[in-house]
Amino acid sequence: MNLTLHVWRQKGPRERGRFVTYRATDVSADMSFLEMLDVVNEGLLLKGEEPIAFDHDCREGICGACGMVINGRPHGPKARTTTCQLHLRSFRDGQELWLEPWRSRAFPVVKDLIVDRGAFDRVIQAGGYISAAIGSAPDANAVPIRKENADLAMDAAACIGCGACVAACPNGSAMLFTAAKISHLGLLAQGQPERYERAAAMVETMDAEGFGSCTNHNECEAACPKGISVAFIARLNADFVRARLTEGRRLEQVGEGGV
Amino acid sequence: MTTATAPAALRLKVPYVASTIGRKVVMAVTGLVLFGFVLVHMIGNLTLYAGPEAMDGYSRFLHTFLHGGGLWIARVVLLTCAVLHVWSAASLTLDSWAARPVGYRLWKAKDSTYASRTMRWGGVILFLFIIFHILNLTLGHFDPGYVPGDVYANVVHAFRQWPVSVFYIVAMFALGLHLDHGVWSLFHTLGFSHPRYKRWLREAARGFAILLVVGNCSFPIAVLAGWVR
Ligand code: HEM
Numbered sequence: 409m410n411l412t413l414h415v416w417r418q419k420g421p422r423e424r425g426r427f428v429t430y431r432a433t434d435v436s437a438d439m440s441f442l443e444m445l446d447v448v449n450e451g452l453l454l455k456g457e458e459p460i461a462f463d464h465d466c467r468e469g470i471c472g473a474c475g476m477v478i479n480g481r482p483h484g485p486k487a488r489t490t491t492c493q494l495h496l497r498s499f500r501d502g503q504e505l506w507l508e509p510w511r512s513r514a515f516p517v518v519k520d521l522i523v524d525r526g527a528f529d530r531v532i533q534a535g536g537y538i539s540a541a542i543g544s545a546p547d548a549n550a551v552p553i554r555k556e557n558a559d560l561a562m563d564a565a566a567c568i569g570c571g572a573c574v575a576a577c578p579n580g581s582a583m584l585f586t587a588a589k590i591s592h593l594g595l596l597a598q599g600q601p602e603r604y605e606r607a608a609a610m611v612e613t614m615d616a617e618g619f620g621s622c623t624n625h626n627e628c629e630a631a632c633p634k635g636i637s638v639a640f641i642a643r644l645n646a647d648f649v650r651a652r653l654t655e656g657r658r659l660e661q662v663g664e665g666g667v
Numbered sequence: 668m669t670t671a672t673a674p675a676a677l678r679l680k681v682p683y684v685a686s687t688i689g690r691k692v693v694m695a696v697t698g699l700v701l702f703g704f705v706l707v708h709m710i711g712n713l714t715l716y717a718g719p720e721a722m723d724g725y726s727r728f729l730h731t732f733l734h735g736g737g738l739w740i741a742r743v744v745l746l747t748c749a750v751l752h753v754w755s756a757a758s759l760t761l762d763s764w765a766a767r768p769v770g771y772r773l774w775k776a777k778d779s780t781y782a783s784r785t786m787r788w789g790g791v792i793l794f795l796f797i798i799f800h801i802l803n804l805t806l807g808h809f810d811p812g813y814v815p816g817d818v819y820a821n822v823v824h825a826f827r828q829w830p831v832s833v834f835y836i837v838a839m840f841a842l843g844l845h846l847d848h849g850v851w852s853l854f855h856t857l858g859f860s861h862p863r864y865k866r867w868l869r870e871a872a873r874g875f876a877i878l879l880v881v882g883n884c885s886f887p888i889a890v891l892a893g894w895v896r
């Protein structure tokens with residue numbers, strides 16, 4: 409099959425970008441989207457042109473490295489699918505496709521379709537961890553956890569941090585990502601000691617990174633390749649409000665300076 | 668024993684209300700108060716159908732409740748809520764616009780709704796309408812025959828002027844859309860959401876929105892049709 413690609417080309421973070429049109433000719437419908445781009449890039453290299461830069465690593469939908477907006481949808485038209493797991497059979501022969509990077513102030517374009525998602529790492533650094541004594545692995549069932557909570561924590565932990573939620577959100581908000589990260593820890597016994605500090609610190613960092621403000625459009629859930637539910641956003645809201653309400657008590661216990 | 672790792676900051680560097688979620692909570696709480704108000708307001712206005720004595724009597728009740736203090740308490744609370752609601756909406760909107768300096772060439776909506784995408788401009792219509800509405804029916808502007816306290820007659824005068832009725836009806840559709848999204852969204856913002864009752868919540872929000880649009884639009888329509896004179 410043949411496709412016409414309008415690709416966002418941008419040499420570097422401070423350069424001006426523009427769309428350049430390429431043709432993918434005689435590609436197989438069974439190719440993945442990234443394989444198709446590989447073929448286009450080989451053609452560009454043969455002509456001595458700069459190949460299209462795009463992010464990828466595992467190519468099996470688990471690492472979260474890949475991602476671009478394809479015809480107005482992050483990761484393309486197929487639900488619960490990363491760009492690397494998308495196949496050309498999801499498109500029509502002769503279709504025109506617009507390929508754009510995630511658009512967010514917090515995700516500056518590095519080159520072409522690659523953005524810097526370091527902002528996510530900094531949100532994680534602010535509280536996406538637990539403090540526990542290290543040692544040998546604890547006995548599997550030593551800490552009882554409700555089955556529902558274990559399942560929900562797993563659902564939240566399915567987040568691969570690809571950034572499609574931010575890309576899809578009309579507000580450029582990172583609430584779904586942050587909510588997934590606080591939920592998968594906050595639902596487990598091991599995550600309780602820092603539960604409210606975690607919500608407060610991660611939201612504060614999320615705001616400081618320049619993400620927008622959620623208005624419950626639900627576009628993030630629709631775009632998430634892992635189908636993470638916006639119900640986790642309500643959970644984050646609740647934890648954040650409770651962090652405010654319990655702040656005095658915690659300060660009293662630990663002292664103004666913290667530990 | 669020493670603690671190996673310091674827990675995340677106990678105190679935020681910015682106050683909670685200044686955070687995005689803090690301002691959203693302000694928007695949700697004030698939105699809930701305003702929603703309660705428009706519901707009671709609509710129910711009270713149904714006295715229009717019971718005739719001039721009923722409506723003017725209802726108005727007298729409001730004006731004399733708690734020796735006249737009740738109305739002022741309500742006005743102060745509502746004005747405070749309106750100011751905080753518009754402040755949080757405006758500041759969060761600017762933050763969200765700033766979060767995407769370069770837009771998409773192509774963007775397709777999937778799970779967002781027309782209502783959710785028009786909250787901001789719908790809010791602006793509501794804002795203009797509220798100013799007009801107070802000037803018109805509370806302060807008596809745009810109506811040469813306005814008599815304070817003669818509420819029934821004032822309402823009938825006002826709605827006999829078709830541009831007033833049209834603006835009123837347009838604003839009520841804006842209100843309906845605003846509440847179709849707002850009334851379920853506010854619960855989500857306050858942390859109450861569960862897949863099991865989310866659908867129910869969305870349908871309840873839609874039900875209230877339709878109830879308000881139908882109830883409120885019935886007043887100008889009844890006047891224009893001559894059912895209420
Ligand atoms: C005066 C002008 C108004 C403006 C500019 C305005 C603007 C907004 C905006 C931008 C939102 C956030 C949208 C979102 O979260 O998706 C919102 C939410 C809301 N508004 Fe308004 N609004 C106005 C008046 C009103 C009125 C009169 C009512 C009540 C009858 C109301 C009730 C609500 C409710 C219940 C919410 C939901 C809060 C939430 O999502 O957490 N608003 N408004």
Ligand code: FES
Binds near residue numbers: 466468
């Ligand atoms: S390349 Fe790893 S998820 Fe797509």
